[in-house]
Amino acid sequence: MTEYESINDYELFDLGDVVLHEGTTLRGAKLAYKTHGTLNENKDNVIVFPTYYSGTHKDDEYMIGPGMALDPEKYFIIQINQLGNGLSSSPNNMAAPYNQGSFPNVTTLDNVKCQHRLVTEHFGIETIKLVCGYSMGAQQTFQWAAEFPDMVERMAPWCGTASTTKHNYVFLEAVRNAIMTDAAWQGGYYDKQPERGIRTLARVYAGWGVSQPFYYEELYLKHGFSSLEDFLVGFWEGFFLSKDANCLLSMAWTWQHSDIGMTTGCDGDREKALSGIKAKAMILPGETDLYFLASDIEREAALIEGAEFRVVPGVYGHFAGIGFNEPDTQFINDAIQELLDK
Numbered sequence: 077m078t079e080y081e082s083i084n085d086y087e088l089f090d091l092g093d094v095v096l097h098e099g100t101t102l103r104g105a106k107l108a109y110k111t112h113g114t115l116n117e118n119k120d121n122v123i124v125f126p127t128y129y130s131g132t133h134k135d136d137e138y139m140i141g142p143g144m145a146l147d148p149e150k151y152f153i154i155q156i157n158q159l160g161n162g163l164s165s166s167p168n169n170m171a172a173p174y175n176q177g178s179f180p181n182v183t184t185l186d187n188v189k190c191q192h193r194l195v196t197e198h199f200g201i202e203t204i205k206l207v208c209g210y211s212m213g214a215q216q217t218f219q220w221a222a223e224f225p226d227m228v229e230r231m232a233p234w235c236g237t238a239s240t241t242k243h244n245y246v247f248l249e250a251v252r253n254a255i256m257t258d259a260a261w262q263g264g265y266y267d268k269q270p271e272r273g274i275r276t277l278a279r280v281y282a283g284w285g286v287s288q289p290f291y292y293e294e295l296y297l298k299h300g301f302s303s304l305e306d307f308l309v310g311f312w313e314g315f316f317l318s319k320d321a322n323c324l325l326s327m328a329w330t331w332q333h334s335d336i337g338m339t340t341g342c343d344g345d346r347e348k349a350l351s352g353i354k355a356k357a358m359i360l361p362g363e364t365d366l367y368f369l370a371s372d373i374e375r376e377a378a379l380i381e382g383a384e385f386r387v388v389p390g391v392y393g394h395f396a397g398i399g400f401n402e403p404d405t406q407f408i409n410d411a412i413q414e415l416l417d418k
Contacts, residue, residue: 078269079318080162080169083134086110089194091165097338100180104171107194108163109133110155112140113148115199122204123153124220126191128211128398129327130319132163136210138399145413151205156194158187158212160326167264167322176322177264184212184334188219206416207355208232210397211368212327215240215334218350218376222339225354232412234360234388235397237368238336238376239346244367248332250280255321270321277324278312285312287364287393295391299400336376350379357383358415360408362396386411 091105110133115121123146127133133155140146146153157164159182167179174180195201207220207228214236221231222238237244255261258273290296296307316324336342339349359377361370370387377385388396388407396404 078162078168078320079132080320083132083163086133086157086163089198091190091193094186094190096180096186097183098181102159102165102180102182103174105159105165105190107159107165107190108157108161109194112146112153112155113151115152115201119199119201120203120205121151122195122199122201122206123151124191124195124204124207125153125155126187126207126209126213126216126220127155127157127161128209128213129331130161130316130324132157132161135398136213138405139409145409145416146208154195154199156191158182158216158327158330159190160323160330162320162323166320167326168320176266179322179326181333182326182330183338184215184219184330185223185338187330188216188223191216191220192224202227204228206230206232206412208234208412209236210234211236211394212331212334214368215331218336218353219334219339221353221355221357222336222342222349225352228355230357230415230418231353231355232358232360232415234408235362235365235368235394237334237372238350240332240334241369241372245332247284247367248328251277252325252328254280255325261321264322264325266321269317271317274316274319274321274324275313278316279308281316282308282312284366285393286395287366287391289364289391290393293391346376347379350376351381353380353383356415356418358411359383359385360388360397360411361385362388362390362392362394362404364391365394365396367394384415 214233217233218238254277255273258270260270301307337344361373
């Protein structure tokens, strides 16, 4: 059983029929979102917080709370579930013929344009104090700031690039093929989740989600797992088995094709898109992140005028940004707080 049926603390925004970047139409599209705090009279206390690969808004709530940088007593925080994540329009909840394996391909730019409609049409918001996010949420953060430079005042992407690198693309081929080579996947038209494929995906992910020093130091023992195998099954397989296989494939395609060069008016020119960003930027790569290398992110950050580049130290790799290790979370929180105080 997937986790989506158990989540009910969100609202839906009706997008209608959305013509996507790839030319197909997502009919009767909906965005799932959750808000925290109160929108003030001037509508200038807004934070937009999109979701990451495989995650829903529930998975990001570790960053929100009184006394934290994302403080609902000060700010109106809009968590937005990306298309394909199981809550917003996705392969598991669309009506035929666009369900399951026929769900259309969605780009990061498609996500951001739909999120912009929620923010402007539903809430009447004209300026955003901060857009922030982790991993694919970071990619959406970059895209927000590039596509709507006069609207986004601050940006804080962590553990994510503006555009997916070729090496990252190749990693995601292993993730996708782990599911697609399971006979139970049936080309995306399965009656039961392809469990074997999802378990294989989880083990592929396990080799990349945290760093080599994490495993050398056996830090999984610190997190309540009794052995390496216990960590692989109890954490990695357990996490991904709660997801829908087609949703994982849909988001993987979006991740693979994330490209800041798609920004309107840039005609594929990534440098032009990044240099057009006006937001005050706090860019936070993970020191040992194997997906989104700090060196790749540094090259992108150098194109954003005045951007601060601050590396999250430690051995937790990509999972430095997911709330897995409290010191990492505190580092990111403090950096965002500094940005908001500027």
